[in-house]
Structure formats: structure tokens, C-alpha cells
Amino acid sequence: MKITEFKDRFPDEHSCRIDFKLKREKEGVICKRCFHKEHTWLSKRYQWHCKGCGFRTTLRSGTLMHDSKLPLRTWYLCMAFMGMTKKAMSAHEMRRQLDMKRYEPVWAMMHKIRKAMGQRDKRYELFNSVELDEGYFPQATPIAIKLKRGKGSQRKKNVLVMAESTPLENVNTGKKSSHCRFFKMKVLQTGTADSINQELRESINEKAIVFSDKATNYIDIAKYVEGHVKIKSDKQSTNESLRWVHMAISNAKRTLLGVYHKIRGVNLQCYLDEFCYKLNRRYFGDRLFDRITIALASSLCIHAD
Ligand SMILES: [Zn+2]
Structure with missing residues (x-):
């Protein structure tokens, strides 16, 4: 995805949250407490309310983003940059592009996105x-x-x-x-x-x-x-x-x-x-960004990480 297109699709935090919500729902939201799969969406709080037990699940809960304090739009921008660079981008360069002060949170964010990519690819076996x-x-x-x-x-x-x-x-x-x-x-x-x-x-x-x-x-x-x-x-x-x-x-x-x-x-x-x-995913072109966001939406936080 090109950066101009990104700005049109995701002008603010709200647009990123709604996109992430839809992607998580497509992958299936499961209640952490009772494993129920049906929820109602609390639009003002950006949370799912479990129809089984009333437990609330936040947008990031259970994913690799669960303990991040960075805005979702920063994550989205980071994924856009990672998807648009054919080879790779260093955390120093990413920090500069995102206009962030500190290196460590940028490095940690990129590292979690890579982990999500690894988790996604782990689902597939090689055949033939x-x-x-x-x-x-x-x-x-x-x-x-x-x-x-x-x-x-x-x-x-x-x-x-x-x-x-x-x-x-x-x-x-x-x-x-x-x-x-x-x-x-x-x-x-x-x-x-x-x-x-x-x-x-x-x-x-x-x-x-x-x-x-x-x-x-x-x-x-x-x-x-x-x-x-x-x-x-x-x-x-x-x-x-x-x-x-x-x-x-x-x-x-x-x-x-x-x-x-x-x-x-x-x-x-x-x-x-x-x-x-x-x-x-070398032939995915502009679709790569959405695939990365899906990888993150379906990622699992493992506490050992
Ligand atoms: Zn529940």
C-alpha cells in the first residue's frame, strides 16, 4: 500500500480501530473466560461484550499487541512501511519515519509484527x-x-x-x-x-x-x-x-x-x-498490508514472549 492511500484509508485512530475490529471478528473473537464465540460490540468503548458471561474483551486483548501503549494507528503505519519496503527496514529508519523519540518501543513493535508473521506462516506445512x-x-x-x-x-x-x-x-x-x-x-x-x-x-x-x-x-x-x-x-x-x-x-x-x-x-x-x-507473499503487491494486519489480528500473545 502506498502512503497516500494509507492516509485516505486510515485518517485517524478510529478508522484503524474499526478496521482491526472487523479483521479480528473475521478470525473469530473467543471469550477468554468462558470460550463463548458470540459477542455484542460496545462501540463507545471499542470492546466486545460476551453474550455468555458478560466478560469484556478489548481490541488488543489476547494478541501480540496486548501490552502496547502505542496508538493503533502507529502500529498500522509501521505495518504499512514494513509491507511497502521490498526488503526490510531498520528500526532506526522506522523511528525516523514514525517521528517517534525513542528507539526501543519501535524495535519492540517491529519485533512483535515479525512474531505475528512467524505465527501465521507456522500454520502452513510444506507439501510435494x-x-x-x-x-x-x-x-x-x-x-x-x-x-x-x-x-x-x-x-x-x-x-x-x-x-x-x-x-x-x-x-x-x-x-x-x-x-x-x-x-x-x-x-x-x-x-x-x-x-x-x-x-x-x-x-x-x-x-x-x-x-x-x-x-x-x-x-x-x-x-x-x-x-x-x-x-x-x-x-x-x-x-x-x-x-x-x-x-x-x-x-x-x-x-x-x-x-x-x-x-x-x-x-x-x-x-x-x-x-x-x-x-x-511475493506476488501480493498492495494486498500485503492487509495480510499483515490480519496476521496481527489473529496473533496470540504467549506469556513466555
Ligand atoms: Zn464469556
């Missing part, structure tokens, strides 16, 4: 043919950030990257290629086969066929999916069969390191969630 590989993302340790050391103090974080890829063959020339659909990227706590298998089971449908190289950590993959094709690790075969995961890994590194310079390991997953969310 799935390419799988690992990428190593440099991360700055807290000490390295403090001391502002160079690359020497950076450690790498292991990320499992998966891409749905449909094989295509040109009937005239016989040339083989593939078409990509959805991507997932998961930070691995350890690089062991167990941690890979756990992420794989959460991300890939059991009827899928997985393509990977012959790394020893991939030894158990066939137990969890319909088939596992191991590809010879030479340049030509990996370029063909693991084309999309490699493309995604190099694009993600370029985007993340270009914008954020230093990412702490604990935060890497959220940045990857934003990257994948946008990559998976």
Missing part, C-alpha cells in the same frame, strides 16, 4: 517436493556488540532452510527446471540430526519428498516423510536440485546483513520470519 539445506548466518554475540569488534568475534548460527519446489520439464527442449512456492527458515538450536528432525516434522507434510545433499545429519529424514532423495554434492547437481534453497539463503543473508549489520542470535528467527513471510 521440498528442497532442504542449511545456511550459516553470522551473528553478533552481546559482547561483540558492546565492544564493537569486527567480524572475528562473530559466530555463525545454523539455519534449516526448506523450499517447496515443483519440477518442470520443457517438452520441446527436454530442459529441466523447477518452480518454487513456499519457504521456511528455522534457526537450529544445535546442528544435530535430532534438532533437524524436530523442525522438519513441524514444517514438512509427511507425504512430501525431500531433496537434500548427503550430509550425515540428514540420515533419518526418510523416517518422517514419504521419500528422501540424496543429491551428489557437486556444483551442477546442487545448482539444479537445490536451486531455490540456495537462492533463498543468499538472498536472506544479503537482505538481513545489508539492513541490520549485526543480529543477535536470539533475534535471528524473527528477522527470518519477516523475510520468509514476504518471500511467500
